[in-house]
Amino acid sequence: MESRRLDLTDTVPGQDILAAAKGGGISFVGRLFEYTTRFAFSIIVARTIGAEQFGLYTLGVTVTEITSMIALLGLQTGMVRFIPIALRQRDEGRVWGIIQVGATIPALLSLLLFGTIFLSADPIAAQVFHESRLAPVLRLVCLAIPLDALNFVAFSVIQSFKQLKYSVLANQIVAPLAKLALTIGLLVIGLGTLGIVAAHVAASAIGLALLIYFANRLFPLNRPLRAGKRNTGELLRFSLPAHMAWVINAVRGSLETMVLGFMGLTTGVGVYTAALRLSAVGNMFYFSIASISAPIITDLYSRGESVRLEQLYQTTTKWLITFNFPLFLTFVIFAVPLISIFGADFAAGATGLIILASGTLVNTGTGVGATVIDMTGHTRLNFGNSVFLMITAVSLDLLLIPRWGVIGAAIASALPTFLVNLLCLLEVFVLLRILPYNWSIFKPIIAGLVAAGITYLVSQRLTLLPLGQLAVGATILWGVYALVITLLGFSEEDRLVLNGVRARLNLDKLLNWRFVQ
Numbered sequence: 001m002e003s004r005r006l007d008l009t010d011t012v013p014g015q016d017i018l019a020a021a022k023g024g025g026i027s028f029v030g031r032l033f034e035y036t037t038r039f040a041f042s043i044i045v046a047r048t049i050g051a052e053q054f055g056l057y058t059l060g061v062t063v064t065e066i067t068s069m070i071a072l073l074g075l076q077t078g079m080v081r082f083i084p085i086a087l088r089q090r091d092e093g094r095v096w097g098i099i100q101v102g103a104t105i106p107a108l109l110s111l112l113l114f115g116t117i118f119l120s121a122d123p124i125a126a127q128v129f130h131e132s133r134l135a136p137v138l139r140l141v142c143l144a145i146p147l148d149a150l151n152f153v154a155f156s157v158i159q160s161f162k163q164l165k166y167s168v169l170a171n172q173i174v175a176p177l178a179k180l181a182l183t184i185g186l187l188v189i190g191l192g193t194l195g196i197v198a199a200h201v202a203a204s205a206i207g208l209a210l211l212i213y214f215a216n217r218l219f220p221l222n223r224p225l226r227a228g229k230r231n232t233g234e235l236l237r238f239s240l241p242a243h244m245a246w247v248i249n250a251v252r253g254s255l256e257t258m259v260l261g262f263m264g265l266t267t268g269v270g271v272y273t274a275a276l277r278l279s280a281v282g283n284m285f286y287f288s289i290a291s292i293s294a295p296i297i298t299d300l301y302s303r304g305e306s307v308r309l310e311q312l313y314q315t316t317t318k319w320l321i322t323f324n325f326p327l328f329l330t331f332v333i334f335a336v337p338l339i340s341i342f343g344a345d346f347a348a349g350a351t352g353l354i355i356l357a358s359g360t361l362v363n364t365g366t367g368v369g370a371t372v373i374d375m376t377g378h379t380r381l382n383f384g385n386s387v388f389l390m391i392t393a394v395s396l397d398l399l400l401i402p403r404w405g406v407i408g409a410a411i412a413s414a415l416p417t418f419l420v421n422l423l424c425l426l427e428v429f430v431l432l433r434i435l436p437y438n439w440s441i442f443k444p445i446i447a448g449l450v451a452a453g454i455t456y457l458v459s460q461r462l463t464l465l466p467l468g469q470l471a472v473g474a475t476i477l478w479g480v481y482a483l484v485i486t487l488l489g490f491s492e493e494d495r496l497v498l499n500g501v502r503a504r505l506n507l508d509k510l511l512n513w514r515f516v517q
Contacts, residue, residue, distance in 0.1 A: 030168030031284040037176035041183060042277050045196055046342040051271055053193050055260075058273045059129060060137035060197060066247075067117060068148035071110035074243020075102040076156040077374060078235045083160035084295040085302065095219060097228035101235050103153045110149035117142040140197045147204040154211035158218065159291055166214035175207030241379040244386065260401060260409060272406045274342040275349040275356055279331065282360035285323045289316045290371045297368075297375040309372075310434035317367035317436035318491075322444040324364045326481045329452045330474055331357035333459070337466035352410035359414025362421055367436030369424035381427060385420050392416040440491050447484035451477050 046054045079102045086094040117124065118139055125134035151171070158167045179199050186195030215221070260272060293316060300309040331338065335350040373382050393416045400408030429435055455477040462469055 030164075030172030031288055034172035034176045035281055035284055037180050039277065041176070041180045042274065043342055044180075044184065044187070046274060046346065048187055049193055049196075051274075051343070051346060054273065056131065056134055056137055057193055057196055059131075059134060060141040061200060063117070063124075063138060064141050064144050065148065067113050067142070068110060068145045068152070069247050071106045071113055071145065071149040072152055072243065073105055073109065073236070074239035074241070074247075074379075075106060075235065076152045077243070077379070078102065078239035079153070079156040080160050080294050081238060081298060081375065081377075082235065083157070084298050087160070088299070091229070092219075093227055093229040094231075096223060097230035098235060099153075099157060099219070099221070100225065100228045101230055101232050102156065103150065106149040106153055107146065110146040114142050114145040117145070136194060137197055140194060141200065144201045144204045147201070147208050151204065151208045151211060154208065154215045157215040158211065160295055161218045162292065162295055163214075163218060164288075164292055166218075167211065170207050170210035170214065174210055175203045178206045179203035238377075238379060241383045244383045260405075271346050271349040272352060272409050274346045275339060275353040275406070275410065278338055278353055279356035279360050282324045282327050282357065282364060286320055286364040286368075289320060290368045293368055294371050294375050297372055301376045306432065306434070309432070313367060313372060313428075313434055313436050314438050315491075317365070318438075318441050318444070320364040320367065321441055322485070324361055325444050325448040326451060326478055328357050328361040329448055329455075330477060333452065333455060333477070334470045334473060337470040340466060349406055352406045355407065355410035355414050359410075359417040362414075362418045366421040366425045369421065369428045369436065372428050372432070373424065376432065378427075378431060381431075382424075385423055385427075388423070389416050389420045392419065443485060443488045447481050447488065450484050451481035454480050 042054075045057065049057075079098055082098050083095055086092075086098065121135045121138040121142075122132075125138060126132050155167050155171065158164065179202075182199035182202055183196050186199055189195070191198070212221075293312065296312065297309065300306075300312065332354050335353045336347060339349045339353050340347045370382055370385070373379075373385075393412055396412035396415060397409070400412050402408075404411075425436065455473050458476055459469060459473045462472060464472060
């Protein structure tokens with residue numbers, strides 16, 4: 001069986017925009033499906049076991065996710081950096097060597113960390129989180145540590161080949177569905193929180209098995225180990241600074257959850273997690289675009305294509321704002337009915353949801369600057385940004401959470417995100433002299449403000465139950481937004497992508513219209 005070889009030397013104008021749109025679109029659809037499935041999972045679990053037990057489950061999974069990140073040593077970033085270069089040079093031996101190093105080290109380290117947490121579950125639960133009921137959860141959920149670490153490795157191989165459809169199928173469709181189905185089944189037979197944790201571990205194993213299968217299709221793994229050209233030192237020198245930034249960001253993403261847990265506020269963990277789950281939808285498109293853009297940025301930068309790199313940077317930023325601004329407005333206008341979906345005891349998280357949504361808007365609205373910094377070889381700079389982010393976040397957590405609980409946690413999450421993203425924007429400009437904005441970003445802003453104004457006026461005249469008001473109001477908001485965006489017109493890059501979608505779906509036979517005459 002021959003390995004799949006991708007020619008990354010393309011010079012067709014607009015091809016990188018189409019590649020980002022196609023890959024990002026596929027990834028986004030997958031993430032949307034995953035989010036919907038996990039949202040249903042969260043509602044079922046929260047309503048079944050309550051905010052406190054939901055908090056215990058969240059703490060256990062959070063510890064596992066952070067630990068699996070530590071085991072990677074940043075090698076997933078190094079793989080995405082060096083595999084596309086080796087593919088362009090058609091050097092299969094080098095690709096095989098990168099995969100060997102990228103898989104072996106995390107596998108060994110993750111097993112060591114699994115054993116440590118398994119044996120130390122009781123003191124961790126009692127002395128760190130002040131909650132002895134967490135111990136059995138930790139002992140079971142830590143089985144996912146090596147599974148999650150290797151999942152990242154297999155995903156990095158697939159990402160390097162720009163074939164995110166395989167990751168979408170494994171991680172965003174099959175694994176979440178398996179987790180939801182297993183959770184429902186185990187709850188029905190009365191296993192409670194431990195049943196939910198068991199479903200989480202089983203779904204991780206299923207997702208990993210599929211990813212390895214797809215990675216093997218792209219690059220057959222049944223080849224002699226000695227055929228690999230291993231340059232462990234080069235890979236680690238690039239990866240370790242990125243690893244520190246990655247771990248800090250991973251801890252950062254869960255920091256408020258952990259601090260709430262450290263202070264024994266288990267119910268607060270559940271409420272904050274519900275708000276976080278809602279606001280996280282804004283990051284789905286961002287992660288999709290960043291994932292597919294990473295190898296494209298590496299390729300454009302290595303070829304000196306600065307104009308095309310700036311075009312990609314600006315176009316993806318505009319897409320991110322176009323998606324996230326109306327989403328942010330939805331969270332602001334309908335915060336209470338949205339958070340109450342999880343149950344009446346979660347309604348206290350409405351203000352936190354608005355604050356978190358603000359942080360997400362800034363994170364996505366400043367573009368994929370951190371990815372640009374990493375993929376152009378400035379990983380140490382991102383490490384410095386992450387250290388600054390962590391110091392700021394920890395300081396705010398310790399200052400605000402004891403005073404204001406969930407609201408303090410939301411502020412401590414959003415404010416450092418705002419500062420670091422502005423810093424990334426400035427750094428990319430200083431390094432590469434490119435900015436993520438052009439005049440077209442005003443179109444989604446204008447459309448959003450018009451849609452929000454109309455939605456607010458209509459909502460004042462509605463006398464519906466909260467969920468009914470949410471359904472009607474959100475339909476008006478997004479409908480008006482889409483209409484105004486269309487009336488304001490599409491840019492050349494948008495028309496390029498939309499015509500590609502039209503051709504792909506064969507819409508000329510269904511509708512008598514074109515975006516490009």
